[in-house]
Amino acid sequence: MRKYVDLAMIGIKEHTAYLNSVWANFLAKVIYLYMQFALWNALFNSNSGSNIPLSHVETIRYIIVATVISTFMECDVIAWINGQIQSGDVANQLIRPIDYRFMIFSKHIGTSAARFMMYTIPLGILIAVFYRGDLFIKDQLVYGIISILLAYMIQFLYSLIIGLMAFWLIVTWPLNMLLAAIYKLLSGSWIPTVMFPELLTTINMFLPFRAIYAIPVTVITTPMSFDNICENLGIQLIWLVVLFSLSEVTWIVGKKKLVVQGG
Amino acid sequence: MYLLKMYRHFVGIYMKGKLAYHFSLVFELIANTIQIGVYFAGFMVIFHNFDNIAGWTQNEVLFMFTTSWLTYSLSCFFFWSPMKDMGELIRTGKFDLYLTKPIGPMLYMVLQQFQYTFIPRLVLSVFFWIYSMSKLSINWTAGNIALYVINMISAFVIFSSITVFTGTISFWTIKSEEIVSLLTNNNHGLKNYTDYPITIYGKGISFLLTFVIPYAFTGYYPVGHLLGKDLLHPEYAYLSPLMALIAGGAAYLFWTIGLRHYNSAGA
Amino acid sequence: MSIEVNNLTKIYKLKRHQKKTAVNNISFTIPTGEIVGFIGPNGAGKSTTIKMMTGILIPDKGSISIEGLSFKKNRKQIMMKTGVVFGQKSVLCWDIPIIDSLKLFKDMYRVPDDVYKENMASFSEILGLDEFIDQPPRLLSLGQRMKADLAASLIYNPDILFLDEPTIGIDVLSKERIRQFIKKINEERHTTIILTTHDVSDIESLCEKMIIIDKGSLIYDGTLPNLKSIYKTTDLEEIIKSIYLAGEEKYAKIC
Numbered sequence: 001m002r003k004y005v006d007l008a009m010i011g012i013k014e015h016t017a018y019l020n021s022v023w024a025n026f027l028a029k030v031i032y033l034y035m036q037f038a039l040w041n042a043l044f045n046s047n048s049g050s051n052i053p054l055s056h057v058e059t060i061r062y063i064i065v066a067t068v069i070s071t072f073m074e075c076d077v078i079a080w081i082n083g084q085i086q087s088g089d090v091a092n093q094l095i096r097p098i099d100y101r102f103m104i105f106s107k108h109i110g111t112s113a114a115r116f117m118m119y120t121i122p123l124g125i126l127i128a129v130f131y132r133g134d135l136f137i138k139d140q141l142v143y144g145i146i147s148i149l150l151a152y153m154i155q156f157l158y159s160l161i162i163g164l165m166a167f168w169l170i171v172t173w174p175l176n177m178l179l180a181a182i183y184k185l186l187s188g189s190w191i192p193t194v195m196f197p198e199l200l201t202t203i204n205m206f207l208p209f210r211a212i213y214a215i216p217v218t219v220i221t222t223p224m225s226f227d228n229i230c231e232n233l234g235i236q237l238i239w240l241v242v243l244f245s246l247s248e249v250t251w252i253v254g255k256k257k258l259v260v261q262g263g
Numbered sequence: 264m265y266l267l268k269m270y271r272h273f274v275g276i277y278m279k280g281k282l283a284y285h286f287s288l289v290f291e292l293i294a295n296t297i298q299i300g301v302y303f304a305g306f307m308v309i310f311h312n313f314d315n316i317a318g319w320t321q322n323e324v325l326f327m328f329t330t331s332w333l334t335y336s337l338s339c340f341f342f343w344s345p346m347k348d349m350g351e352l353i354r355t356g357k358f359d360l361y362l363t364k365p366i367g368p369m370l371y372m373v374l375q376q377f378q379y380t381f382i383p384r385l386v387l388s389v390f391f392w393i394y395s396m397s398k399l400s401i402n403w404t405a406g407n408i409a410l411y412v413i414n415m416i417s418a419f420v421i422f423s424s425i426t427v428f429t430g431t432i433s434f435w436t437i438k439s440e441e442i443v444s445l446l447t448n449n450n451h452g453l454k455n456y457t458d459y460p461i462t463i464y465g466k467g468i469s470f471l472l473t474f475v476i477p478y479a480f481t482g483y484y485p486v487g488h489l490l491g492k493d494l495l496h497p498e499y500a501y502l503s504p505l506m507a508l509i510a511g512g513a514a515y516l517f518w519t520i521g522l523r524h525y526n527s528a529g530a
Numbered sequence: 531m532s533i534e535v536n537n538l539t540k541i542y543k544l545k546r547h548q549k550k551t552a553v554n555n556i557s558f559t560i561p562t563g564e565i566v567g568f569i570g571p572n573g574a575g576k577s578t579t580i581k582m583m584t585g586i587l588i589p590d591k592g593s594i595s596i597e598g599l600s601f602k603k604n605r606k607q608i609m610m611k612t613g614v615v616f617g618q619k620s621v622l623c624w625d626i627p628i629i630d631s632l633k634l635f636k637d638m639y640r641v642p643d644d645v646y647k648e649n650m651a652s653f654s655e656i657l658g659l660d661e662f663i664d665q666p667p668r669l670l671s672l673g674q675r676m677k678a679d680l681a682a683s684l685i686y687n688p689d690i691l692f693l694d695e696p697t698i699g700i701d702v703l704s705k706e707r708i709r710q711f712i713k714k715i716n717e718e719r720h721t722t723i724i725l726t727t728h729d730v731s732d733i734e735s736l737c738e739k740m741i742i743i744d745k746g747s748l749i750y751d752g753t754l755p756n757l758k759s760i761y762k763t764t765d766l767e768e769i770i771k772s773i774y775l776a777g778e779e780k781y782a783k784i785c
């Protein structure tokens with residue numbers, strides 16, 4: 001256990017080492033949040049249509065919570081794994097007496113903890129100062145937190161799988177860039193997924209992205225029945241199992257490729 | 264003539280180098296196409312739910328920001344990559360090499376590359392530009408066309424000047440990448456603010472986008488005027504060329520000062 | 531082209547009003563067609579001086595005149611006639627064949643066709659450039675890359691050539707070829723060559739004159755045989771070692 005704590009500490013330290021980019025990252029979040037806030041406010045203020053699936057308040061809550069969650073959810077796991085595979089460093093990691101995936105996960109938790117302290121809390125304070133009104137449904141908060149934890153795991157497994165793709169690819173960044181764009185839209189971190197047209201909603205049913213943002217954020221910000229909550233958490237659980245199995249397979253097959261190539 | 268010949272030669276070589284990895288070149292272009300395509304998709308999703316924003320219809324907004332994106336892509340072909348790499352060039356000392364050439368360093372850096380990754384953005388912008396134009400009934404008088412063209416040229420100058428500004432900061436701090444990202448990142452960049460009418464933001468932001476980082480002159484003011492929109496300041500619609508002149512002059516001056524600083528202090 | 535350096539001084543501003551005099555009142559003259567070894571320990575102000583001589587840095591005091599021209603007024607004219615080769619930084623495009631880079635420089639420096647052809651023939655003869663001219667730098671050995679870099683800087687017949695550590699990390703045979711080439715260029719074209727290096731054998735085999743700098747000051751400007759006669763030994767490495775050592779003990783003085 002201790003070694004994982006150590007790794008998490010390394011994650012924290014590595015992240016705080018670049019303190020001079022912290023302000024830029026934080027400012028980026030503020031710029032983004034304000035743009036979202038102004039955009040959705042203006043949209044609701046200039047339209048009075050009743051066919052909008054979310055109310056004005058719900059939407060604003062949604063985009064604020066989604067942005068706050070993104071401050072610690074975002075991760076460098078894909079870049080780490082890509083880098084280690086391409087530099088051949090992964091071979092050195094494999095001979096260590098710790099499981100590679102747990103090692104990455106511990107480091108990821110450390111980074112998230114650092115991000116939580118540096119971005120989530122300051123951003124939360126900023127929002128508390130400027131935004132009057134509740135951000136979450138009190139009765140559903142416990143489920144919301146469970147949902148965030150599940151989303152965190154799903155996000156990690158997804159990143160792990162994509163990161164391990166470097167075993168097969170020569171250049172990884174175009175793939176990462178492409179997936180990042182799709183992820184941004186389909187996860188619901190930008191536009192609430194309930195606003196998607198039918199086709200997009202149907203496509204999204206078969207993809208894990210919405211389990212990372214749309215589900216936890218909705219559970220936190222939109223009132224729903226207990227059955228509905230269970231259904232949402234159930235979907236997340238299913239994706240967790242699916243992605244876990246996929247990551248196992250990717251890891252085993254990828255490792256074989258590494259052994260065959262000799263690192 | 265000499266410069267044109269050099270540019271042709273430089274770009275020929277640059278693309279030849281890139282084509283050595285044609286697989287990755289194609290991948291880059293596909294990735295960029297999807298990235299920009301997804302942005303348009305998101306835009307469509309928003310207007311699937313809403314009719315207008317601050318009195319602008321979907322096609323009006325689309326026409327406004329594709330006008331701006333067109334000139335932005337063109338500007339980025341030349342300036343984006345050298346200015347983004349300035350920090351790196353100074354850190355590694357490679358910038359010194361440009362100073363020993365018979366062509367000035369800025370010109371050299373602009374000439375020696377062609378940032379083709381903005382082609383998908385340009386192509387998609389042109390597509391949606393034509394699409395939105397066909398849906399709008401714009402009164403294309405000779406005067407309007409002339410004004411529109413002048414504004415496009417001004418927008419090109421404004422975008423290029425801002426890019427040069429951000430790159431020049433590297434002469435002092437070496438970490439200009441973050442500032443470039445704060446301004447132009449596809450997710451959180453300040454430039455994204457001008458994809459929508461700037462009246463949706465507070466007064467401070469409108470002022471910022473008008474006078475400090477004059478992105479609003481690349482789309483909102485001139486296009487809003489053309490479309491007959493109720494503008495924040497209708498008279499600003501004619502100010503784009505002046506803004507371009509000021510921005511261009513300021514960028515040139517700043518670059519000269521930066522270069523002189525580098526010449527006297529080194530890295 | 532000759533180089534005249536007068537009372538050259540460069541002071542770096544450090545943080546909190548601290549200043550560091552990197553180059554302190556240096557004067558020397560390098561006549562046309564000479565090969566000068568420019569040496570000094572790390573941090574002596576050597577590269578600052580070279581940067582000023584190549585127009586990268588502007589001196590705080592003093593002047594540099596290249597055949598009567600100054601960087602302030604005739605920058606482009608000087609650049610057209612100057613070649614700079616940094617051992618650690620290549621001017622060649624990483625992914626494209628050497629020949630394309632050379633053609634680019636031909637256009638950039640407006641080299642006439644016949645001069646270009648003549649130079650290419652001579653580069654092939656001595657450096658064996660034709661063996662790897664169709665390959666990009668990323669596939670070349672360090673020695674081949676340096677040869678290509680030399681070719682790129684000499685294709686336009688510069689009158690002055692700055693060579694910064696040209697033989698660093700290169701095998702013995704390639705080093706020998708590179709030296710022969712530099713010597714030949716100097717003899718045939720009377721190119722003024724300024725060579726900075728830590729490799730004593732480079733200096734032994736190439737330089738008639740030596741300029742030694744330590745702690746920002748000029749401590750020797752004269753011929754190699756003269757230096758040897760002062761120290762009464764032919765072992766240049768010993769001489770340099772004792773000069774640097776004396777510099778550390780702060781009483782550097784020769785002559």
